[in-house]
Amino acid sequence: MAVLHHACAVPLARAAARSRSLSAVAAPAMMAGVSVPSKARESRVLIGMSEPELQQLALEFGQEKYRGKQLYHLLYQRKVKDIGDFSHLPQVFRNNLQEAGWRVGRSPIYHTVKAADGTVKLLIKLEDNRLIETVGIPVEDENGSVRLTACVSSQVGCPLKCSFCATGKGGFSRNLLSHEIVEQVLAIEEIFKHRVTNVVFMGMGEPMLNMKSVLEAHRCLNKDINIGQRMITISTVGVPNTIRRLASHKLQSTLAVSLHAPNQKLRESIVPSAKSYPLDALMKDCQDYFHQTSRRVSFEYALLAGVNDAEEHAIELAKLLREWARGSHVNLIPFNPIDGSDYRRPYKKAVLAFANALESHKVTVSVRKTRGLDAAAACGQLRNEFQKNPLVVDESEEMEFQPQAAVSC
Incomplete structure (x- = not known):
């Protein structure tokens, strides 16, 4: 204008259910190269997932469970912003995640x-x-x-x-x-x-x-x-x-x-x-x-x-x-x-x-x-x-502009 011990954590059973629901869409997409509907893509964000959920996700993609732990490390310790840069993961796993519509969830x-x-x-x-x-x-x-x-x-x-x-x-x-x-x-x-x-x-x-x-x-x-x-x-x-x-x-x-x-x-x-x-x-x-x-x-x-x-x-x-x-x-x-x-x-x-x-x-x-x-x-x-007054700029460019009066956050 703020924490939570574990009351709002997604239970592991829900994590499994979430992963089972994605397999119905993700697996055909991986095997047949079928594009994932845009609505499904919107919900396929890695940021916010817990370590057990990421481990379950790895299993659903035919990977070893420890790959989920690697995902967790890449997201929250190394803070990698793009799946393509997950260099610790097999290329096929990265490709399958992207083809199924998954993304890290970082905006420019x-x-x-x-x-x-x-x-x-x-x-x-x-x-x-x-x-x-x-x-x-x-x-x-x-x-x-x-x-x-x-x-x-x-x-x-x-x-x-x-x-x-x-x-x-x-x-x-x-x-x-x-x-x-x-x-x-x-x-x-x-x-x-x-x-x-x-x-x-x-x-x-x-x-x-x-x-x-x-x-x-x-x-x-x-x-x-x-x-x-x-x-x-x-x-x-x-x-x-x-x-x-x-x-x-x-x-x-x-x-x-x-x-x-x-x-x-x-x-x-x-x-x-x-x-x-x-x-x-x-x-x-x-x-x-x-x-x-x-x-x-x-x-x-x-x-x-x-x-x-x-x-x-x-x-x-x-x-x-x-x-x-x-x-x-x-x-x-x-x-x-x-x-x-x-x-x-x-x-x-x-x-x-x-x-x-x-x-x-x-x-x-x-x-x-x-x-x-x-x-x-x-x-x-x-x-x-x-x-x-929208600016047309390179989104990665850092800019300065003349200050205006404001209150602090």
Whole structure:
């Protein structure tokens, strides 16, 4: 705006069933050279498959089981992007995979923008030519080690149309498939030549409206790419019934709820979807989430000058949290203007006064440091710019362009 021990892992029985179903199509295709229908091709993606599934896939293609383990290593350790480059595998196996419509599931990086602070924003061009954004945020600690956070998208656009968000202004196209989420993390690792240590589902889209793919990607990021469960955060603005569903998976990740207002009336003016999800109901679900998972919910609060940034708003927010979520953490996000928005960034004095008011009422608070200001890092902003002014370029070319105002991911 996020991890899964094994609750969403595809059971081995399902993996076998999946492989049996592919044999009906794949085997004739291999033996007779019959082309695989495009719909079948769309589902034949290796990224996101577990090691047992890949071993079963190898068996279905007449290979030894250990070839699946090699596939797993090529995908998740060596991060090879094309089946043709699987040099450790027999040529006949590679050919058969390709003829049956299988592919790795990595999309080209269409455009790259680098900020002075090291933040990198990518536009990734999907198979259907749609563009999604992902952001890499490096932070170096006192010991010189680097924490690299990938801020990933879960949808192409967003249907919720929060009034301050650039993504909603760009419209909604579709949900992302699980491999299209995972590949964003791999793309950030490729650009930085450094492993991603943290993942936040805070990019384009509402993760809770695409929970199936988010949880599948979540499993892969944790189990296959080895990102710690507590190093992943799922953000939501609030969708009825979905927090309960998420709680049932008993994740050890962080749930971050975007509040942006301390009362229902103000929240509806900022977040139109709040009309269908009263604030008390949302907070009750957050309370239940904590009781089921023992993981406290984090709350995001975008500060909009003259709208929700007064000290009385902070006091009202503290009261709300005391009632429903004692001990919770609030992450304050000072707004930066985006094209077409009338909202303004609050003065630093107002931000500090808001934070102090929360702290005086025993609420833990942090102010998010703006990153990628000169890389159009606001969710949806760079994509919107390219939709208005598409470039005809070599997709592998890395380009620079004049920066625009933005909020950090």
